[in-house]
Amino acid sequence: MNAPVDVSFFPRAAKPLTSYRKFWAARLGTAAFLPMNRAEMEQLGWDSCDIIIVTGDAYVDHPSFGMAVIGRMLENQGFRVGIIAQPDWTSAEAFKALGKPNLFWGVTAGNMDSMINRYTADRKIRTDDAYTPGDMGGKRPDRAAIVYSQRCREAFKDVPVVLGGIEGSLRRIAHYDYWSDKVRRSIVVDAKCDLLLYGNAERAIVEIAHRLSRREPIEQITDVRGTAFVRRTDDATRLGWFELDSTEVDAPGSVEPHLNPYQTTSEQAAEQGSSCAKQDVATAQIATEKQAASACITRAAGQNDLKKVRAADVAPISFVRNP
DSSP: OOOOOGGGGOOOOOGGGGSSOOOOGGGGGSSSSSSSSSHHHHTTTTOOOOOEESSSSSOSSSSHHHHHHHHHHHHHHOOEEEEEEEETTEEEEEEETTOOOSSSEOOOSSOHHHHHHBBTTTSSSSSSOTGGGGGGOOOTTTTTHHHHHHHHHHHOOOOOOEEEEEHHHTSSSSSSETTTTTEEOOOOHHHHOOOOOOSSSSHHHHHHHHHTTTOOGGGGGOOOOTTOOOOOOTGGGGOOHHHHHOGOOOOOOOEEEEEEESHHHHHHHHHOOOOHHHHHHHHHHHHHHHHHHHHHHHHHHHHHHHHHHHHHHOOOOHHHHHO
């Protein structure tokens, strides 16, 4: 769906991340590590988390792990951030480990698409996982972003779910799925998340966190860059939006086959029933030059042979003295 005014061209500059007024929990200080259970929350003096991040990767407090970066950035804004890493997805109990988040769930499948992480190109299950302790595989489900979002909704159904990460970013619209060999609909529909943040969403997640902290309904947050969401036809918040048919942005037609990199341009043109005029002329000219050069060489060789024959037939003149 498309807004009546393209939000990417709103006449407003990007707000610096340091310009937000910190949330009140900033007075509690910075955690040595983001809490992963109730005991760690009690050590920090927290009674609840403002934001809980659910990720398919192990929690390593290092910039190479995206959720650690997002968690620390939200903590810098004053929010109490907890993290649930690689939870047991077979029930919702593991998602209640930190209690109910005050603002929202932050869900991601991890640094990789969960299907690529779990399967090889031959659709065989991998036995290793670079983002799991001990390099062990099988610590995350298929289509982890969908499963985690649904479990979060099952645990606390009235808490907004904000989906992000590479799996959500690349599947935010209808897309071809290699594993099922069909076109799947947007992951927003399957995950039933309230908002999907795609790309580098640092600015978006900070803005959304502050707006939710001011009790703004998440259904009304529709003007943040880099977000995707779903609106039903009978939803009042859908007014002012319109649906853009795909034929208006893409003209259907024949699909050209991939070219053979081992064929010359003339060979490719011959297969298509046409000719490459310039290259054919150049090729013919080269062939003519080769023939002319060959004729010159033959003529020169013939002249040399004729000289040899004449030299053999003519006897030398002998002089005789007069008596």
